[in-house]
Amino acid sequence: MSLGQDSVQPTVVVTTAGSPSTPETILRLRRQGYRVIATDIEANAPGLYLADRSHLVPPGDSDAFVADLRDICAREGASAVIPLVDEELAGVSLLEREGITVLLPRLPFITTCLDKYVLMRRLAAAGIGVPSTRLASEPADGLAFPLIVKPRSGRGSRGVSVCFSRLALDRLLATTSYPVSDLIVQERIRGPEFTVSVVVWRDGEVQAVVPKEVILKQGVTRFAVTRRNEEVERTCRAVQSALRADGPFNVQLCLDEAGTPRVFEINPRFSSTASLTTAAGVDEIGGLLGQALGRGPRLVDEWREGLVMVRHWTDEFTSEKEFDAHDMRPGPGALPALGSAVPVAG
Structure with missing residues (x-):
């Protein structure tokens, strides 16, 4: 079925409106002529008030999320969805079977990347450098401290700890709130860290690779x-060849003492640093969206080196009347019901 609103101004749904990087994505897509529908689980997510129209949704890992998003796409006439948080990815990818373009890699790649232990084993088997990795339930014999302990699934820095001795590791595993079977123990690579945009679509050909060296990371870069x-x-090109993402992904890696890349995580989606990729000359979100909807050419792997991203807060201004129309003042009844639309002026 076709859900496109019209050929002049296609409608696209962008999730996770409360993420630090999402407001700029929404504004950029609107400048490119798209009608943007934003979603989030919280009514105070800033991106909700920068989109053409917005909706509150259940958490991405809930049973109701995909059904609600499907309904939003139908009511808003959405041609495409851009999911930006891990919990949503596997479920949202299924909407592609219903004729909605979903800007994600293929589902097998998504499920592999969302299990960090499985991912490390797949990459190592393909001859791609990774840190030494064990299940936390296995002995850590032979691993050199310090070690990273983190959940097999998760995002950002949630649940990630650094242990500098076996005693510290034993204490952590004895007191953690996570089941030990859900944790992995990983060698810590001390060299420079990179977060890399890999731009690829369904034909499997890598259109661009844009490495960004991380200067400061606090949960997000x-x-x-x-x-x-x-x-x-x-x-990063070897990852595509071995695992066939056939969609956009973000590689996180560090260089070891020999300068060899060691991949420690892959996000099977656009990363929060996509704005830097775009500023450097490769509009990975707008470019792939245009290709997916038949509106734009392939991207060219030409970009500016030495461009620094400094992420900071920005302020938006509105009249009190418009603010009150969003029902954002704290107090009983302040939050719209799940699935309700948040009208946006202008």
Whole structure:
């Protein structure tokens, strides 16, 4: 079925309106001529009030989420969905079977990446460098401290700890709120960290690889700089060849003492640093969306090196009347019901 509103101004749904990077994505897509529908689980998510229209939705890992998103797409005439948080990815990818373009890799790649232990094993088997990794339920013999302990599934820095000794590791595993069977223990690579945009679509051909060296990371990357590195680019292309994402993904890796890339995580979606990729010359979100909807050419792997992203807060201003129309004042009844539309002025 076709859900496109019209050929002049296609409608696209962008999730996770409360993420630090989503407001800029919404504004950029609107400038490119798209009608943007934003979703989030919280009514105070800033991106909700920058979109053409917005909806509150249940959490992405709930049973109701995909059904609600499907209904929103139908009511709003959406041609495409851009999911931006891990909990939503596997479920949202199923909407592609219903004729909605979903800007994600293929489902097998998504499920592999969302299990960090399985991912490390797949990459190692393909000859791609990774840190030494064990299940936390297995002995850590032979692993050199410090070690990273983190959930097999999860995002950002949630549940991630660094242990500098076996005693610290034993204490952590004895007191953690996570089931030990859900944790992995990983060698810590101390070299420079990179977060890399890999731009690819359904034909499987990599259109661009944009490495960004992380300067400051606090849950999400705060400061980063575009940095050319042939080995990093080669490694990221090898990931596509081995695992066939056939959609956009983000590789997180560190360089070891020999300068060899060691992949420690892959996000099977656009990353929060997509804005830096775009500023450097490769509009990965707008470019792939245009290709998916038959509105734009392939991207060119030409970008500016040495461009620094400094992530910061920005202020938006509105009249009190418009503010009250969003029902954002705290107090009983302040939050709209799940699935309700949030009208946006202008």
